[in-house]
Structure formats: C-alpha cells, structure tokens
Amino acid sequence: MAFIKKFFNNTRKPEGMLGKIMVNGMNGNSHGALAEWGFDFLDTDTSFVALDCGCGGGANVKRLLERCDKAYGIDYSPVSVEKSKQVNAETIKNGRCEIQQCDVCYLPFENESFDIVTAFETIYFWQEIDKAFAEVYRVLKKGGTFAITNESTGTDKTSVKFSQIIDGMNLYTGERLKELLENAGFGKVEIHTHSQKPWINVVARK
Secondary structure, three states, rough: HHHHHHHHHHOOOHHHHHHHHHHHOOOOOHHHHHHHHHHHOOOOOOOOOEEEOOOOOHHHHHHHOOOOOEEEEOOOOOOHHHHHEEEEEEHHHOOEEEEOOOOOOOOOOOOOEEEHHHHOOHHHHHHOOOHHHHHHHHHEEEEEEEEEHHHHHHHHHHHHHHHHOOOOOOOHOOOOOHHHHHOOOOEEEEEEEEOOOOOEEEEEOO
C-alpha cells in the first residue's frame, strides 16, 4: 500500500525513477486522447504565443507548437522539466519553445504575454488556486483564453478514490471552477463535458 501511495503521489510532483515512469505515462495514449478532446474547444492561430502550465512530459507543449507560433511550458517538477525539454528539443533549439521550472503562483513572465494559457490534468495540485488563477489572468493578453482540461468532473467515483490516496489533490466541479475564474477577473466562462466519460473542459476569456 505504501508503494502504491508513493507511486500515485508522483502524479502531483514527479520525482526520481517513479517520477520518470509517471511522466512517460503522461505522454501516453490516454492523456493524449484527453488533450485532443480539450483542444477541440480551443481557438488557436499560427501567430499566437502560448503557455502550458504544469507541462508534465511536454506532449501538450508540442501540440501547442503545431497550432501556435511559440509555446512555453512551466512545471515545478525537475523531472517534468527535463522530459519536456527532451520532447521539445528541436523547437527549443530553433527558438520557438522555452521550458522553465517554476511555481504557477509565481509566473516569471511580463503582464499580457500570452494569447493562450492551458492546464491539462494539473489544477488538482494547485494549492493556492486563487493566486494561480490571478497569475494566469495577469500574463494573458486582453481577449486571451485560459483553457482547463481534466479527466474528472469533480464527482466521479474513480477520481474521488484517487483524491483520498494522493496527498494535496483537490477536485473541482465545473461550477466551482467558473466561480473561481470569475473571482480572478475572467469574463465569459464556458463549461464542456464529454458525452461518455467524466471529462471536463473549461474555457475562460480575459
């Protein structure tokens, strides 16, 4: 039981060998399907500059680079940052991508730097979510979009079970996210749910 708990706690902040296994899994097919579904609700443009918060294994940074001019990724796990840099090595080399280690509550970017900010399967672990959302709002350009995509609607049994195993994991319903985003200053907030799975996508505009 202790090993299982330690393994799944690497979801929150991948560390060591278990963390490397977890990060590789983040780039796998199951998360890929969720990400592609989430991108269906996101308007992109080849002139856009994007930021992926909690970039994990870097796969979603790579997806953003297929749709935008430049993409940044941030994560507070050194293991995730290392993997993201490997996955996006070519675009980092040619100047279209940057990966940094930092806390989402203290983003190292100027005001109104990004057209899009994304967060895939990560906000569960943002311990100061009000502050994090305020930071995302700050770095977004006027008219910019913040897109959150989660495998959990906040009430499904599987996620509730995992939240009892993983330290510091918090679940959110769409309505709660809408409230938090509006408190941070966001205007129009749209909530999308999957027809067959407990997936949720929330798109907020500045």
